[in-house]
Amino acid sequence: MRCQDSRRYLNPYMDSELDAKTCTDITNHLAVCEACSKRFAQEQEIEKRLVKRLQREKMPDESWEVILERLNAYDSPGRRRVRLAWLVPAAVVPVVTAVLMLFFLWGKAPDNTNSWSATLQEMHGKYLKQEISISPGLSWPQEFQGLTVLEHLPQSGVIGGHDVQLLGGRPFYAKDIHGAHIVYTCCNTPASMFILRKEDMRDLKRAQRLLDKGKGFAVVDLGNMRLSMIDLKEVVVCCISSHETNTLLTAFSRT
Amino acid sequence: MQESHFDRKKEFVALLSAHRDSLYRFCLHVIWDKNSAEDVLQEAILSAYKNFGHFQPGTNFKAWMFSFLINKIFDSNKRFKKEFQQVNSSQGLDIVEHLEKEEAYISILENPSVFFERMDARIKSALLALKPTERMVFLLRSVEGFTYKEIAQFLDLPIGTVMSHLSRSRARLRELLVDYARETGFVR
Numbered sequence: 022m023r024c025q026d027s028r029r030y031l032n033p034y035m036d037s038e039l040d041a042k043t044c045t046d047i048t049n050h051l052a053v054c055e056a057c058s059k060r061f062a063q064e065q066e067i068e069k070r071l072v073k074r075l076q077r078e079k080m081p082d083e084s085w086e087v088i089l090e091r092l093n094a095y096d097s098p099g100r101r102r103v104r105l106a107w108l109v110p111a112a113v114v115p116v117v118t119a120v121l122m123l124f125f126l127w128g129k130a131p132d133n134t135n136s137w138s139a140t141l142q143e144m145h146g147k148y149l150k151q152e153i154s155i156s157p158g159l160s161w162p163q164e165f166q167g168l169t170v171l172e173h174l175p176q177s178g179v180i181g182g183h184d185v186q187l188l189g190g191r192p193f194y195a196k197d198i199h200g201a202h203i204v205y206t207c208c209n210t211p212a213s214m215f216i217l218r219k220e221d222m223r224d225l226k227r228a229q230r231l232l233d234k235g236k237g238f239a240v241v242d243l244g245n246m247r248l249s250m251i252d253l254k255e256v257v258v259c260c261i262s263s264h265e266t267n268t269l270l271t272a273f274s275r276t
Numbered sequence: 277m278q279e280s281h282f283d284r285k286k287e288f289v290a291l292l293s294a295h296r297d298s299l300y301r302f303c304l305h306v307i308w309d310k311n312s313a314e315d316v317l318q319e320a321i322l323s324a325y326k327n328f329g330h331f332q333p334g335t336n337f338k339a340w341m342f343s344f345l346i347n348k349i350f351d352s353n354k355r356f357k358k359e360f361q362q363v364n365s366s367q368g369l370d371i372v373e374h375l376e377k378e379e380a381y382i383s384i385l386e387n388p389s390v391f392f393e394r395m396d397a398r399i400k401s402a403l404l405a406l407k408p409t410e411r412m413v414f415l416l417r418s419v420e421g422f423t424y425k426e427i428a429q430f431l432d433l434p435i436g437t438v439m440s441h442l443s444r445s446r447a448r449l450r451e452l453l454v455d456y457a458r459e460t461g462f463v464r
């Protein structure tokens with residue numbers, strides 16, 4: 022075996038995934054080739070250190086507590102369902118089926134009825150309640166890096182008479198949508214801006230209809246909050262705030 | 277057989293607690309945002325619990341649990357799934373052969389402890405710079421120790437594709453390390 026051939030097998034060698042024949046060949050080569058055996062050992066060392074660094078992350082106890090609580094909460098309706106099925110006489114199978122189906126549908130409903138605007142509103146609410154933290158240093162995972170709008174966010178300052186502060190941002194993945202969540206204050210009122218790729222928007226048709234009607238701009242009244250949106254071709258920027266943020270939102274289109 | 281819910285849950289929690297850190301860090305390293313990661317993880321755990329009746333005692337609980345987690349991650353982000361489907365045929369990048377920055381890389385290989393001490397904070401940024409597919413495959417294999425076959429099943433990919441993703445992610449990570457080493461003057 023030549024050095025070049027042996028090195029092609031470095032990955033499966035490190036992962037102990039070589040077939041018996043190749044494994045013997047490699048071992049034989051490493052036994053006689055100092056250069057390869059040194060390199061293989063060094064690569065394993067690098068890998069080991071990388072892994073060790075990444076394994077340092079541990080689940081915080083608070084997160085574990087939440088999981089246990091959710092498991093406990095899940096158990097109660099589950100037990101009721103079983104008991105109900107036991108109580109119904111076998112003769113009324115269709116009824117049982119209908120009841121179980123109802124339970125099934127009822128159990129599933131909350132996840133599906135949540136539209137994206139409700140999800141965005143919920144996230145803004147979580148920010149206000151300080152349940153989510155926004156990091157001031159904006160660093161985005163690779164999958165966000167194609168979004169030019171993130172590189173040219175409106176910065177703190179006075180924009181069209183409004184006192185705008187950029188507080189920070191984070192990537193988010195919630196229910197069916199994901200994107201970038203950027204938090205500003207406009208005239209001291211918090212405003213969550215969500216940057217969503219159109220191709221990722223599940224309810225795009227509804228949003229697009231609104232945006233088309235308003236020539237690329239739309240406002241939806243959500244009671245104590247308002248959702249305003251602006252169409253920037255590939256992305257839609259949505260804003261949830263109790264403040265009137267049209268000025269801030271249009272600043273995104275100038276980027 | 278009427279096993280009580282209480283016992284079933286105790287059993288589930290016992291199995292789960294052995295892997296809590298693995299599940300957490302995988303989710304966090306893939307999704308990146310702590311809040312979203314925790315939401316996705318909770319959903320995955322609940323849905324595994326609902327299906328716990330199908331778990332075969334004595335089989336690999338960690339792998340079973342990860343299959344729920346990966347599905348939830350895909351549900352939460354269509355882009356991840358899409359990227360896996362658009363498999364890149366260009367194998368590209370092999371750890372050893374490739375590295376055009378070979379010389380700089382050699383000095384990292386020669387002084388790993390100094391390098392890693394100095395680069396500590398940058399390791400996570402390097403991971404962040406990988407595509408989600410590369411990140412996932414690397415984490416599943418190297419950090420969590422799953423076999424190629426298990427990873428292929430999780431991601432519904434041929435083993436060969438898993439291998440090329442893995443080889444690309446390892447090469448990319450090393451390239452990034454070299455970049456950081458250059459930036460900080462560790463190598464020229």
Ligand SMILES: [Zn+2]
Pocket residue numbers: 023024025027050054055056057058
């Ligand atoms: Zn050799």
Ligand SMILES: [Zn+2]
Pocket residue numbers: 183184207208264265
């Ligand atoms: Zn204002």
